[in-house]
Amino acid sequence: MTPSTRATAGQETVAALRARLARLEREAAARERQLEAYAADLREVFKQERARAQELRRSYKATVLALANAVEARDAYTGRHAQRVAAYGLRIGHAAGVAVDAQVEFGFLLHDVGKVAVPDAILFKPGPLTGEEYALMSAHPTIGWEILRHVDFLDDAKTVVRHHHERWDGTGYPDGLAGEAIPLHARVFALADALDALTTDRPYRGAVSWAAARETIREAAGTQFDPAIVAAYDTIPDEAFARIREGIA
Numbered sequence: 001m002t003p004s005t006r007a008t009a010g011q012e013t014v015a016a017l018r019a020r021l022a023r024l025e026r027e028a029a030a031r032e033r034q035l036e037a038y039a040a041d042l043r044e045v046f047k048q049e050r051a052r053a054q055e056l057r058r059s060y061k062a063t064v065l066a067l068a069n070a071v072e073a074r075d076a077y078t079g080r081h082a083q084r085v086a087a088y089g090l091r092i093g094h095a096a097g098v099a100v101d102a103q104v105e106f107g108f109l110l111h112d113v114g115k116v117a118v119p120d121a122i123l124f125k126p127g128p129l130t131g132e133e134y135a136l137m138s139a140h141p142t143i144g145w146e147i148l149r150h151v152d153f154l155d156d157a158k159t160v161v162r163h164h165h166e167r168w169d170g171t172g173y174p175d176g177l178a179g180e181a182i183p184l185h186a187r188v189f190a191l192a193d194a195l196d197a198l199t200t201d202r203p204y205r206g207a208v209s210w211a212a213a214r215e216t217i218r219e220a221a222g223t224q225f226d227p228a229i230v231a232a233y234d235t236i237p238d239e240a241f242a243r244i245r246e247g248i249a
């Protein structure tokens, strides 16, 4: 091979290498564009999924609220009781370091759904209940639990519905659970429920002040309520509850 043919061969090799490099670069750029397109598609799918999940959550909440309102529509005294106690429960749960997710909140809203089975004459009786009437009234947590039994998305909610009248000392109903055997969310809720019951008018008595309600609740720490939940509630000022109530009225 003469020097000139060697130089030509060298130039051809360089040209071939450059061409290969350019082709590789083009291929790499094409792959990158393709990956970006995939990523954009994935982002879009994810966005749509999130929107669908949000829509589903909104539908669930609207359904639960409709059911809770249907129960309350019978009772002029407890108007918006479910929404107030749900909000109080969220606030107390937060103070106690207890996570309250959507399912639990649904349980707060639906706690008295079993009252649909309690006749008006018993539900609105201003005087004391007879033994039989009391038995029917105190069946409402179990009836509520039965009503929601087969609704999968209300699993944690059912626990609150069933156990919201248990007492820390074990004298509550329907299962007479005591102390930490009572599901935590039901313990949080029991306090929220009592707070609203005390601070609103009832057929048999008028509302008491926030301060008087606090005294009553403190006195019931260790008997009706979990002392730790009462302590968490005690870190929340009365004004916070008053604001929540105004926001819902």
Ligand SMILES: [Fe+2]
Pocket: 111, 112, 140, 164, 165
């Ligand atoms: Fe109840």
